Amino acid sequence: MSHNSTPTVYIQLKKRIQLPQGKVITLGDIANVQSAQEYMKLLFELELVAPNKKDGNLLVMDLMRIIPAIKQVIPRAQIEPVGQHHTIVEIVKAPKKPSFALFILVWLLLFFGSGLTIMNFHADVNMQEVQIRVVEMITGKRDEHPYLFQTSYSLGIGIGMVVFFNHLFKKKWNEEPTPLEVEMFLYQENIDQFVVAEEYKRMSIEDKQNEET
Structure with a gap:
């Protein structure tokens, strides 16, 4: 696989998805991706984050977290987002037998x-x-x-x-x-709009705290 070319990666983030507890979130889980065939498997299997208990059951994945991850594996990639710029990931437990x-x-x-x-x-x-x-x-x-x-x-x-x-x-x-x-x-x-707004608010507070330290 050659990384010397400048591939274009089209990303269309899904609006909301559900993933089982303990699963690592990959780019293929949260987005529809189109690029040169030689990069497709690498992009779909690209691991973004491994959720833990402190993250809760709702996570917001946006392009500001996704683009750096892509750049790490394909440094020369030209990323073209399509549609919305974030997706909500709901972590669900194994379904219980209905009572x-x-x-x-x-x-x-x-x-x-x-x-x-x-x-x-x-x-x-x-x-x-x-x-x-x-x-x-x-x-x-x-x-x-x-x-x-x-x-x-x-x-x-x-x-x-x-x-x-x-x-x-x-x-x-x-x-x-x-x-x-x-x-x-x-x-x-x-609910989705509220979750996104609260996540961005939390991220803003964390960034300020990091700057102060």
């Missing part, structure tokens, strides 16, 4: 919690009287217990929720994201 009892407990909490929420809302707006009046306007007779209307209304709520969330168990009606998926995406975006 069936915990699943049932969470399911019951969600089921009864959402049911009570709907019932309390209906009690606040006096939904029963509204339904009685609607049936009276349609039939011309007052029915204190419009069970047929109430049953249809209850089924309509369930069907409406399925259509609104575009999801029934694992089945989706179309490729559009559900409102819950959108909210989770926005939540994850905010």
Whole structure:
């Protein structure tokens, strides 16, 4: 392998990745890399950092840490970054076997919690009287217990929720994201921005401390 030429290395950092605990982070883990074929294996296997416990479970890898590592193995490399300049690495432990009892407990909490929420809302707006009046306007007779209307209304709520969330168990009606998926995406975006900002803040404090010493 000749290092006398001036290879161009294109780096596209991934947004967020998960790696198992104890694994050394390599360039191939966190980035899509393109360069001359003779350099590809070296770049993909390039070790960047070995996480330890004090680093926590979230690390931010940016170009300021990656470029010097590349320059050490390919000194004459011309590095061309594409896209964002940092990636978040989440260190995950080995997954545990899911607890069936915990699943049932969470399911019951969600089921009864959402049911009570709907019932309390209906009690606040006096939904029963509204339904009685609607049936009276349609039939011309007052029915204190419009069970047929109430049953249809209850089924309509369930069907409406399925259509609104575009999801029934694992089945989706179309490729559009559900409102819950959108909210989770926005939540994850905010978390990622916060993690990056805090990491840069920590690095700035460490640099000042090093300069003082």
